[in-house]
Structure formats: C-alpha cells, structure tokens
Amino acid sequence: MRLPLIALCLAALPFSAQACGGSFPDFISGLKSEAIAKGHDGAKVNQFFAGVAQDSRVLKADRAQGVFQRPFLDFSKRLISADRLKRGISNAKKYDATFDRVEQTYGVDRGVLLAFWAFETDYGGFQGDFNTVNALVTLSHDCRRPELFRPQVFAALELYERGALDPRTTTGAWAGEIGMVQMLPRDILENGVDGDGDGKVSLKTSAVDALMSGGSMLKSLGWRAGEPWIQEVNVPGTFDWSQSGLKVVKPTSQWAAMGVEARSGALEKNLPAALILPQGHKGPAFLAYPNFNVYFEWNQSFTYVMTAAYFATRLQGAPVYDAGNPDPGLSGAQTKELQRKLQARGHDVGKVDGILGARTRAAVQTEQKRLGLPADAWPTPTLLSRL
Known part of the structure; x- marks a missing residue:
C-alpha cells in the first residue's frame, strides 16, 4: 500500500520532532499517520482515535504523587491494614489452584502477586475510572515522559484491532494501566494469559486471567523461580553502615x-x-x-x-518487622532542599521532587561517609545542616 505523503514525511522526522507537545489536534494527526506507517488499517486507526481527548485529571494525578514522599514505616502502615492482610490470606485460599499454576508455570510466589493485587486495585475492588486511551494519549502529548507512553498508544491500538479494548469504554488507572494487577497495553500484548480458558484475556473481570498474566509478566522481567526477594x-550495632x-x-x-x-x-x-x-x-x-x-x-x-x-x-507468614527507633527524617520540602544541596556538590539525584529515590539515597550515603556520619543512606536534619 502506498503511504500518504504526510506519513512518509513523519516517518522521516527524528523522534524528538514529533514526540510531544504542540497543538493537540496536530499531535493526534501525527499519531494516526505513524500508525498507518506502521501498517495499521486506516479505517481502524480513524475509529480508534475518533473522539480522543486530553484529560486534565491525568496530568493532575501525574504531578500529585506526594504519597511517595512518606518514609517506609509510615507508607507501609498506610497500605498494610489488618483487613487487607486478612483478605489477602482469604484470596490465597480462594484461588489456591490458580496460585499453584502460577508457581509451577512462572515460579512466582503467591505472596508477591497478592501484594501487587492488593496495592494496585484492592483485590480488584477499584481499578480506576480514567479512559485508558485518553490517558495514554494525554501522557504521550505531555513532554514529561513521552518515550514511555507513546509506544503504549500503538499497543492499545493493537488491542483494539484484536477486539480486546474499546477506546470509548475501557477504563483503568490514570497512567493507562488496565485490570486487577494494572498492566499497560504492551505488557498485555506480551504477557496476557487466558487463564480461565474462555478464549479471552480479561484482566478486568477474571482474577484467574489477571494473576496468570501478572505471573507471566514478572517472569519476563527476570523473576528467578524458587528464590526469595x-x-x-x-x-x-558496630556494623560498617557504608556496606549497606x-x-x-x-x-x-x-x-x-x-x-x-x-x-x-x-x-x-x-x-x-x-x-x-x-x-x-x-x-x-x-x-x-x-x-x-x-x-x-x-x-x-x-x-x-x-x-x-x-x-x-x-x-506468606513472616512476622511484623521490628520498627526500631529511627532518627527523624526530612519533610518533602526539606528533601527538596537536600536534593538541591547534593546537586550543588555534583551529585546526580535526578529530578528535585522531594522523593527519597535510589540516586538521592546513594548521594546521601556518599556525603554521610565524607562527613563522618553513619553512612546508612537515611537523611536527617543533622545531615541537612552539615551540608
């Protein structure tokens, strides 16, 4: 099939020239042309993108992830309740045969999938009410992480062509994940499993499909069967904390x-x-x-x-952790101040976002060691003042 001139020109452009931003209608036209250039049927492409719209709620949710600024003890107490633990144990029994299949086929322990199932959708109770295609296109147009979301738009198009996604009615999380364990379209294409044998991969309505698909995905990501995490x-107390x-x-x-x-x-x-x-x-x-x-x-x-x-x-039966008595940490604003000070000393901490991520922790540990403090990667007001 001879491609339209716009598709040929678009295909020749560097990724950055078409990746994000600008007029939203022009952006949609670019996506449609790229889809056709990839071999998708023009009529299906037009049907898929008909009525697609930006969703300001998606951008708001993307920018408002302050919950991740909470330290581990607070965050874990917030997410792990007695009720959630009880229902997890109940679901382990209810789907015992499915978890046996997951463990035999993919080597993923049931506790691992149960935890994701609990945290992602409260065991399927709330899977998100964002239109999936609108969410993916909105995040592709936004210039924060287009390289992550743009390929997911075309994966969603392929799911639509297979009859596995309705661009008007399929809903999920604000970041485009679908189903009980929240999988992105490309992950569904690559790891979706018809666990219940009904001829469809139904991650929103079939716990068996969702759990089998989650196990398949974890194995594809490198999960090692029969090993702990x-x-x-x-x-x-006399340990050399720089070894942590x-x-x-x-x-x-x-x-x-x-x-x-x-x-x-x-x-x-x-x-x-x-x-x-x-x-x-x-x-x-x-x-x-x-x-x-x-x-x-x-x-x-x-x-x-x-x-x-x-x-x-x-x-899987482990006892409650020994919380100990940690030194007070930093607030979100203080962590941002810390990140700026670390950047000024030449450390790569990524975005100044108030979140204690891996790069910030590594920089903290380096500075603690330089200043003669316990090099345990936990920033305290004392470290902040010393910097």
Whole structure:
C-alpha cells in the first residue's frame, strides 16, 4: 500500500520532532499517520482515535504523587491494614489452584502477586475510572515522559484491532494501566494469559486471567523461580553502615561473617544479597536478593517497592518487622532542599521532587561517609545542616 505523503514525511522526522507537545489536534494527526506507517488499517486507526481527548485529571494525578514522599514505616502502615492482610490470606485460599499454576508455570510466589493485587486495585475492588486511551494519549502529548507512553498508544491500538479494548469504554488507572494487577497495553500484548480458558484475556473481570498474566509478566522481567526477594535481618550495632545499599552485593556467607543474622529462620544459602536500611541503621533491616530488583521493573518508587516486597513476605507468614527507633527524617520540602544541596556538590539525584529515590539515597550515603556520619543512606536534619 502506498503511504500518504504526510506519513512518509513523519516517518522521516527524528523522534524528538514529533514526540510531544504542540497543538493537540496536530499531535493526534501525527499519531494516526505513524500508525498507518506502521501498517495499521486506516479505517481502524480513524475509529480508534475518533473522539480522543486530553484529560486534565491525568496530568493532575501525574504531578500529585506526594504519597511517595512518606518514609517506609509510615507508607507501609498506610497500605498494610489488618483487613487487607486478612483478605489477602482469604484470596490465597480462594484461588489456591490458580496460585499453584502460577508457581509451577512462572515460579512466582503467591505472596508477591497478592501484594501487587492488593496495592494496585484492592483485590480488584477499584481499578480506576480514567479512559485508558485518553490517558495514554494525554501522557504521550505531555513532554514529561513521552518515550514511555507513546509506544503504549500503538499497543492499545493493537488491542483494539484484536477486539480486546474499546477506546470509548475501557477504563483503568490514570497512567493507562488496565485490570486487577494494572498492566499497560504492551505488557498485555506480551504477557496476557487466558487463564480461565474462555478464549479471552480479561484482566478486568477474571482474577484467574489477571494473576496468570501478572505471573507471566514478572517472569519476563527476570523473576528467578524458587528464590526469595527480601528477608528481615538483625545487624550488629558496630556494623560498617557504608556496606549497606543496593550497590553493595555480597554472598549471604559474607553477610553472616559480618554478623548479619536472619530475624526468623535462617539466611538463604549461596545467594547474592544487598543490605537495605529503609530508614537508616536504627530502623528495620533487610537483605535484598536478586528478585527484589525485579520489583523496580514494576514500579520505580523505592518506598512502594519496599512495602510491596515486605507485604508479600507477611502474606506468606513472616512476622511484623521490628520498627526500631529511627532518627527523624526530612519533610518533602526539606528533601527538596537536600536534593538541591547534593546537586550543588555534583551529585546526580535526578529530578528535585522531594522523593527519597535510589540516586538521592546513594548521594546521601556518599556525603554521610565524607562527613563522618553513619553512612546508612537515611537523611536527617543533622545531615541537612552539615551540608
């Protein structure tokens, strides 16, 4: 088929010239032309984009993620309630056969999927009321992360062509995720599983499909079957705290030799692990195994990842963490001030957003070591004043 001239010109443009911003109608025209250039049927493309609109609520939600500024102990108490734990255990029994299939097929423990199911949609109870296509197109047009969302628009178009998405009625999260475990269109294309055998992948209405698809996705992201993800540990008070953090990986035998002990049970044998201290050396401590890194492929927030990983262990019988008595942390405004000071010292902390992410924690640890403070990556008012 001979492509329209506009499609040929668009295909020749560099990505940055067409990626985001500008007139919204022109942006939609560019998406349509690119879709046709990719081989999609013109009539289907027009049907898919008919009536698509910007959603200001999506942009508001994207900018308002202050909940991730909360420290681990506060965040985990907010998300993990007795009721949520009870319903998780109940769902584990209700879908026992499905979890057995997930574990046998993909090697993903039931607690891991139960935790995601709980946090993402409260076990399917609230899956989001944002129009999925509008959300994806809005975030593609916005220039904050177009490289993430633009490909998802074309994946959603493919789902539409397969009869698996209605651009007018399909709803989900503000960032375009769909279903009980909140998967983006491309993830659905690559890892969607018809677990209940009805001939459709129904992530919004079938818990079996959603759980099997979530297991498939985690395996595709590198989940290692039969291995743990985190384990709570006790660490001696004389420990060299600069050895903590995700970048310092040692076999469990070395951690044991340094005095690290499992709080319950025994350390995993012959596995690499990192010691993480989500709220510094006076708070809870965990060994993070290779599967912990897979969590960051699902969500980039350290606080969310830490809480989801911990809740997964609770759902599988681990005791409540020893909260300890951490030093007071920083407010969101203070964390922004900290990030600016770290940037001024040459550290790459990413965006100044008041969120204690991996890069900010690494910079904090470097400065703590330089200043002779416990290098545990937990910023305190003392560190802020010293900087």
